[in-house]
Amino acid sequence: MPAGSDGEGALDGVRVVVFEARRAVETARLIERHGAVVIAAPAMREVPLEENPEAIECLDLLRRGAIDVFVATTGVGFRLLLAAWAGRVDAASAAALLSRTSIIARGPKPVQALREIGLAPLAVAAEPNTWRELLAAIDVAGPLEGRTVAVQEYGRPNRDLLGAIEARGARLVRVPVYRWALPEDTGPLRAAARTIASAEVDVATFTTAVQLEHLLEVAGGEGIRDAVLSALRDRVVVAAVGPTVQEALREAGLRADVLPEHPKLGWLAAAIAARARGAIAAKRAGPAARDPLPRPRRDG
Numbered sequence: 001m002p003a004g005s006d007g008e009g010a011l012d013g014v015r016v017v018v019f020e021a022r023r024a025v026e027t028a029r030l031i032e033r034h035g036a037v038v039i040a041a042p043a044m045r046e047v048p049l050e051e052n053p054e055a056i057e058c059l060d061l062l063r064r065g066a067i068d069v070f071v072a073t074t075g076v077g078f079r080l081l082l083a084a085w086a087g088r089v090d091a092a093s094a095a096a097l098l099s100r101t102s103i104i105a106r107g108p109k110p111v112q113a114l115r116e117i118g119l120a121p122l123a124v125a126a127e128p129n130t131w132r133e134l135l136a137a138i139d140v141a142g143p144l145e146g147r148t149v150a151v152q153e154y155g156r157p158n159r160d161l162l163g164a165i166e167a168r169g170a171r172l173v174r175v176p177v178y179r180w181a182l183p184e185d186t187g188p189l190r191a192a193a194r195t196i197a198s199a200e201v202d203v204a205t206f207t208t209a210v211q212l213e214h215l216l217e218v219a220g221g222e223g224i225r226d227a228v229l230s231a232l233r234d235r236v237v238v239a240a241v242g243p244t245v246q247e248a249l250r251e252a253g254l255r256a257d258v259l260p261e262h263p264k265l266g267w268l269a270a271a272i273a274a275r276a277r278g279a280i281a282a283k284r285a286g287p288a289a290r291d292p293l294p295r296p297r298r299d300g
Helices: 026-034 053-063 077-086 091-096 107-115 132-140 159-167 186-195 209-222 225-234 243-251 263-283
Strands: 013-017 037-040 047-049 069-072 103-104 150-153 171-181 202-208 239-240
Touching: 013 026, 013 209, 026 037, 026 202, 026 263, 047 077, 047 209, 053 077, 053 091, 053 150, 053 209, 069 107, 069 132, 077 091, 077 107, 077 150, 091 107, 103 107, 103 132, 132 159, 132 263, 150 263, 159 171, 186 209, 186 263, 202 209, 202 243, 202 263, 209 243, 239 263
Parallel strands: 013 037, 013 202, 069 103, 069 150, 150 171, 202 239
Antiparallel strands: 047 171
16 A cells, blocks of 8 residues: 555645546545545547558468567557457457467556456566566567567557667567547646646646646647746646656656656555645745655665
8 A cells, every 4th residue: 555545634725636537537536535626637538540550460460470579558558459350350369369479568457458368468567667667578578689579559659669679670560559639628628727827726747748748738729838837847746657757747847746656546646645735835935945856766
């Protein structure tokens, strides 16, 4: 259980913006149980690719035994891939084809999706599940020189991962299954941008880099992008999960004020409960009063 997870009331009156979409209700409940006022502003949606020749090419290569390593990056994406194959092969046959490859999973969610059709990965990327940990897991499959690696992508291609796989001499097969788009109703996100710009909230939480990208996109449409960035830099505490989000924040000239020890929602809520009030006071007192950037503990 996350440290401090029983601190009910620790956030009484603290206003927290949550940009999570698919797990919005769960995220809000985890933070609200500490007394916070949660403002839900879904920042993205997953859009399946209706015409997906890459998925069909992947299936054809599997049938020919031409894929050596298959990388499952997300549970949602893997299930969408199976759905894209559904008119050509059933789940049991898909599992039989995939079982001939070395399967690598990015984290627990794709592991669960694989288990649903009776598959287990050869290796699973360690936390915090970035492309670097995923690449280390792929290396468990052995030298990639001259071998074919299929990567089920999520949202957008990870150029660093793909480049590293190709640098190892592998033939790369990209398998995109969905893309990230703005929510159909951008009203809550635009409203959240305005409340951040005016520092009418205390904490903004980011669990993916796309959430920040889309927040800044709608803020630009409202003519308040600079005001949002200024507020996140100087007044509103930024809580984030994972190094990918931290990199996106740094690219925008921002930093994470609160980081959980593990990249999980429960740990994020506990970290906000434990540190948000102190971070709010320090941030609003000015740069000299701020603590150094908190870093998550790396176990083991």
